[in-house]
Amino acid sequence: MRIVILGCGRVGATVATTMCRDGHYVTIIDKSPDSFRRLTADFTGRQVLGNGIDEETMQEAEVDKADAFLAVTNGDNRNIMSVQMAKVRFNVPRVVARIYDPNRAFAYSELGIETICTTCVGAGLMRDLILGRPFGDIHEYTHLGQEGPENE
């Protein structure tokens, strides 16, 4: 599988390295060259330096040939915009955005974008660990912490 990852932070670098080990073709984009130091020595994919919501960078990273696009920068809006760009401009079949804000994550999942709200998932796992409950399905955690006009 060809995957493009935007954001070489701890999560981005970890996903990149493990998928690379599993034999996938990984390209990772970050605007800071220092961030690529997080990749371990066995990362054999491509590194692309640039701004992830810039079409030229996306072209350089060959997003148009990707089977999946993952956005894990530390900006929710940056992740939201880049996955929509990957989906609409580059026709990537599967896009996933990490979103910290539970409300925004839920709103965009309703719009058909796969989102992972690490805030909700992390909070849910911690709660279950404290209470000694078995861990649940990811979807059970997605609604935690959500608030908004449609909530009573």
Next chain:
Amino acid sequence: MNNKNPMYVIVVGAGKVGYHLAKTLINEGHEVLLLEKDRNTVDTFSDSLGELIVHGDGCEIRTMSEVGMGRANVVVAVTGDDEDNLVVCQMAKRKFGVPRTIARVNDPKNEELFKALGIDQTVSSTRIIFNLLEQQIETGQVIPLAALKRGDIEVVEASITASSSVLGYKIAQLDLPQKTLIISVIRDEYAIIPHSDTKLREGDSVIAIIKSEHEKELRAVFE
């Protein structure tokens, strides 16, 4: 000033554009709320805007509810970051049903993407200034006269000289690009409404309306 049709406009981002836009709308009698993330900027403008400037993140659902996004007629996102402007407008539209959203686009390449993603209108100052400049520069025989629809459609003038390749041609014989309409021929200070048999003479000015993207092809026709 009284306004017969006051709107409730929420402006997100109190940079220079946001601040002056808010002031202008207030003077026109509209109900305005300016939302800004940065506390210092809010403090700077609160002397002149009072309660009309609010500290908060325009992408946070709680803030959006508090400022009454649900009853806004228009939301205008004019921050310096395209990703923020996109999310403000998409959330306003999808979560709060705001009928009209306008986004400032800092990178002109994002204009098409924003339209594809459901933003009603986009404004790119880069694009507007570029279009204005282009109209000032003489581009051979074809001179842009006016831009309609923010520059998507142009009215252009082509001069017929003694060396024009189309001198003596009938309008019907011109190999015009798509989406081009010849609306007039100016001859000896008179505007003629041409028909397919009108022959082009030296000194004529041909006025055409054209989609901007075909301007280059039109230029080639009149070289």
